[in-house]
Amino acid sequence: MELSLFDYNLPEGYIAYFPAKRRDAARLMVLDRRAGQLSHQKFPDIVKYLSAGDALVINNTKVFKARLYTRRESGGKVEIFLLNELKEEGKAVWEVLTHPSRRVKEGEKLFLDQSKAVEVLQKRENGKTLVKFSSVAEASRLISKFGHVPLPIYIHRPDQKSDETRYQTVYADQKKARAVAAPTAGLHFTKAILEKLQKKGVKIIPITLHVGYGTFKTIKADNIDEHTVDPEFAELSKTAANALNKVRKAGGKIYAVGTTAVRTLESAPIVEGLIQPFAAATDLYIKPGYQFQVVDRLITNFHLPKSSLIILVAAFAGRETILDAYRVAVEEKYRFYSYGDCMLIL
Numbered sequence: 001m002e003l004s005l006f007d008y009n010l011p012e013g014y015i016a017y018f019p020a021k022r023r024d025a026a027r028l029m030v031l032d033r034r035a036g037q038l039s040h041q042k043f044p045d046i047v048k049y050l051s052a053g054d055a056l057v058i059n060n061t062k063v064f065k066a067r068l069y070t071r072r073e074s075g076g077k078v079e080i081f082l083l084n085e086l087k088e089e090g091k092a093v094w095e096v097l098t099h100p101s102r103r104v105k106e107g108e109k110l111f112l113d114q115s116k117a118v119e120v121l122q123k124r125e126n127g128k129t130l131v132k133f134s135s136v137a138e139a140s141r142l143i144s145k146f147g148h149v150p151l152p153i154y155i156h157r158p159d160q161k162s163d164e165t166r167y168q169t170v171y172a173d174q175k176k177a178r179a180v181a182a183p184t185a186g187l188h189f190t191k192a193i194l195e196k197l198q199k200k201g202v203k204i205i206p207i208t209l210h211v212g213y214g215t216f217k218t219i220k221a222d223n224i225d226e227h228t229v230d231p232e233f234a235e236l237s238k239t240a241a242n243a244l245n246k247v248r249k250a251g252g253k254i255y256a257v258g259t260t261a262v263r264t265l266e267s268a269p270i271v272e273g274l275i276q277p278f279a280a281a282t283d284l285y286i287k288p289g290y291q292f293q294v295v296d297r298l299i300t301n302f303h304l305p306k307s308s309l310i311i312l313v314a315a316f317a318g319r320e321t322i323l324d325a326y327r328v329a330v331e332e333k334y335r336f337y338s339y340g341d342c343m344l345i346l
Contacts, residue, residue, distance in 0.1 A: 003222055006314060007306050015154060015155075016339035019162075026042075027042060027342070028042060029325065031344065033318060033321055038328055046299070046344060051253070053202075055253070055254045058169070058171055058206050059186060061172065061177075063149065063167060063168055065143055065147025068147055070118065080097075081150065082143070092136050092138070106122060106123060112145075113146075167182050171189070171194070179212075180211060181213075183209070183258045183260045185259075185261075185299050185301050185342060186258055207264045210232055210234075213230075214230025215309075217308070232260075232263075236275070238277040253297055254295055256297070258299065258301075263286065264282070267282040270294075288319055302340055
């Protein structure tokens, strides 16, 4: 399919550069994909759409402070974007991105303050660079002290202290702080909403997908079939698999919170009709024609035009249905992207 088929017009001023005053203050567009009907709600209304016996699958990854601003000995500024900790090459070694205009040299030191620095180890052919901290403990300390929240590139402002909590779900697990972007559909949930769902008999099931830099990867091919999705680590535990299988056996619906939850669930092996646990990198690329095996309902934000994310949503609900819904969202002045409003697709 042509990439142009997944384009839409978004006027300036519709991108949410800041979160709503309260997490649950987002608007909620409810799309019944089979009936082709739309309704406009408030996010807390989502509780009434889930029933006892349903499952709400949440991605418990946590965003870490992946952006570091350093200086060369000459005083020149170099921004480092941390991607992966390469344990097989030493636990203090990280694969990073640097701005193309700031060419770094192997062996040079990039300073975070007057004494603390990282060393450039190697420049790779894939455009990435290896840097080394003095120790694992020092790396953790410096990232915590000097790191910045890696807001998406379309949020044209510096990160603020409030982003440390608001660009993070309330259920993010500190032990899983490896994501460079938030699973943004989950940003709207509060502990109170989750408690209401549990009291209603909805099963809350955590899974993990560490959102990587590839989530911002631009599709350059004119045909979407020529695009690939970068691998991201995903994990669905035995406990989660058992819970999901019980829900399915009892006839409950599985609600995925965000495209990351969708890709994790749909990456899980299925043996004799049962979802199996797994922990591995997934590069699953969901596009129109894909046959969903696990996900029944989708909770998602409004995505960039011509992105792999809107392609996934279009695969779930139908391309024309989604583009019609997006046109309505523009007409109704919904807020778009990571800090924006939300959609529930039934």
